Amino acid sequence: MIGPVLLTAGGTGGHMFPAEALARELLARGQPVALITDRRGKAFGDSLPAVPVYRVHAATLFPGVLGKVRTIGLIALGTVQARRVIAEVKPSVVVGFGGYPSLPAVIAARLARVPVVLHEQNAVLGRANRLMVRGAIKLGVSFPVVSGVPESCRDIVVQTGNPVRPGVAGERGAFYTPPNGVGPIRLLVLGGSQGARVFSDVIPAALARVPEGLRARLVVAQQCRPEDIDGARTAYEGLGVGGVELSSFFTDVPARLAAAHLVICRAGASTMAELTAVGRPSVLVPYPYATDDHQTVNARSLAQAGGAWLMAQPEFTADALAVRLEALLAQPGDLALAAAVARGWCVVDAAARLAETVIEVAHGCASGCACSQQLNGQGSAE
Numbered sequence: 001m002i003g004p005v006l007l008t009a010g011g012t013g014g015h016m017f018p019a020e021a022l023a024r025e026l027l028a029r030g031q032p033v034a035l036i037t038d039r040r041g042k043a044f045g046d047s048l049p050a051v052p053v054y055r056v057h058a059a060t061l062f063p064g065v066l067g068k069v070r071t072i073g074l075i076a077l078g079t080v081q082a083r084r085v086i087a088e089v090k091p092s093v094v095v096g097f098g099g100y101p102s103l104p105a106v107i108a109a110r111l112a113r114v115p116v117v118l119h120e121q122n123a124v125l126g127r128a129n130r131l132m133v134r135g136a137i138k139l140g141v142s143f144p145v146v147s148g149v150p151e152s153c154r155d156i157v158v159q160t161g162n163p164v165r166p167g168v169a170g171e172r173g174a175f176y177t178p179p180n181g182v183g184p185i186r187l188l189v190l191g192g193s194q195g196a197r198v199f200s201d202v203i204p205a206a207l208a209r210v211p212e213g214l215r216a217r218l219v220v221a222q223q224c225r226p227e228d229i230d231g232a233r234t235a236y237e238g239l240g241v242g243g244v245e246l247s248s249f250f251t252d253v254p255a256r257l258a259a260a261h262l263v264i265c266r267a268g269a270s271t272m273a274e275l276t277a278v279g280r281p282s283v284l285v286p287y288p289y290a291t292d293d294h295q296t297v298n299a300r301s302l303a304q305a306g307g308a309w310l311m312a313q314p315e316f317t318a319d320a321l322a323v324r325l326e327a328l329l330a331q332p333g334d335l336a337l338a339a340a341v342a343r344g345w346c347v348v349d350a351a352a353r354l355a356e357t358v359i360e361v362a363h364g365c366a367s368g369c370a371c372s373q374q375l376n377g378q379g380s381a382e
Contacts, residue, residue: 002362004032006091006109008082010041010058010101014121014270018350019097020044021163022119022358023051025351031359034089036082038101054089056081058101061127071100078104079111086112092362093117096136098126110135115365117358121162121269123301124148124294137361140354142269142347143301148292160354161347162273167254171278172348174258176339178332179217184242185329188260189222192268195248198285198313199264200228204235205318210326212240219243221256254278262328262335267299273350275308279343281335282308283324285316307342 005026009019016037023033023044033051037043038058044051059074061067082105086094094109095117096102109116110132118129119140125133125148133139133153141149142162149157179185191199203222207215219242224232226248236244250256257263257274263282265271268290275282284303286295296312303310309324328335347353 002031002359003090003092004034005358005362006034006036006086006089006094006105006114007097008036008094008102008105009097010037010099012099012268013042014268015097015099015102016042016044017165017270018119018121018163018273018354019095020048021165021351022095022354023048024166025163025355026358027051029355029359031355034085034091036085036105038078041101052089054082054085056085056104058104060100075100075103075107079107082108083112086114093358093365095119095358096129096132097121098129100128103128103131106132106135115361117361119160119354120146121273122146122294123297124292126294127291137365138357140357142273142350143298145301147297158353158357159347160357161350162269163351163354164270164273164277165254168257168274168277171254171258172343174278176279176281176336176343178336178339179261179329181332183217184219185214185217186259186261187218187220188256188263188265189220190250190253190263190265190271191223191225192266192271192287195223195225195228196266196285196287197225197228198316200224200232200235202316202318202321203264204232204239206321206325207236207241208239209318209322214326214329215240216242221245221247221250221260223250224248262325267295267302269298272298272302273346276302276342276346277348279339279346281328281338281342283311283321283328284308285311285313288313302342302345305341305345307338307345309338 007019009015026033035053039055043053057074057078059071062071093115096106097119116136117138118136123143139157140160257278267284267286284299286299299310302308
């Protein structure tokens with residue numbers, strides 16, 4: 001048995017969901033796991049009480065010269081704290097899931113000559129992973145092609161896929177049935193953890209423009225920002241839509257995905273992983289201000305494969321969406337094909353693949369393979 005695996009993630013669910021999925025997989029194999037996150041990051045809560053959680057300081061990139069100094073200072077403090085955690089836990093490997101909250105633990109692991117595995121959820125290598133990738137033993141990626149990986153690091157890349165929550169994985173057996181031409185058409189709108197204002201503005205206006213008979217068949221479940229719900233509810237009144245449910249947060253997203261005929265959503269890493277795990281056709285509207293525009297790259301990857309339709313936010317108007325919806329819903333065969341492509345695009349056993357990679361690195365470094373030589377070469381960073 002190798003020593004504990006130390007995971008480090010924080011911030012958004014996009015980093016924490018795959019970390020939690022890996023933790024579950026490792027625990028199921030009898031492998032001890034611990035987690036380092038920052039003070040703002042969410043831990044696994046009561047779902048995985050067997051995972052001890054350590055919190056260290058970290059920071060996003062604050063603007064300006066003083067902001068950069070503050071960022072560096074907080075990361076340095078977090079690194080000192082993370083080194084103490086590593087000395088206590090004695091991990092066999094540290095697994096970083098990106099985001100600035102992962103930096104202190106990954107830096108501390110390199111200083112302590114503990115092997116590092118990184119995981120990238122998006123189709124563009126994130127900034128934190130970009131900073132740390134040259135010191136990693138393996139880089140697990142979710143997309144077939146990931147931009148931003150240095151040429152010198154190509155040989156450490158392994159496509160593991162992006163692990164999803166158990167509830168999502170459990171809906172993979174719910175095969176897609178397209179709308180039949182007479183029954184309800186279930187439209188699911190997801191805007192990330194806090195919804196998206198553009199969806200609240202555009203979607204009701206678009207549905208007002210589709211033919212009355214089609215509109216009456218639509219059953220809409222839409223996630224809205226709390227401050228937008230009243231306005232969206234007013235916009236839906238009198239439209240003649242078959243049904244509308246608005247909420248700032250859905251606790252049963254896996255079941256709603258399984259029931260949906262079409263999804264309109266952003267293109268964050270977790271959303272993409274969950275869409276493809278269940279296998280549902282989607283209209284993807286990338287968040288235009290995402291770092292390095294990575295959501296557009298995510299969306300384009302699936303759209304070019306035929307598993308989704310990409311609409312850039314400037315083109316996501318009521319008129320354009322009405323035309324798109326009317327065309328898609330008139331061709332259930334196209335919806336079924338996109339669902340099948342999306343489902344086939346998913347790496348089903350992502351958690352298991354990532355776990356195998358982590359365990360292989362831990363065992364290999366413990367036995368003195370080339371990984372150990374690479375780690376020893378990092379001694380000048382001490």
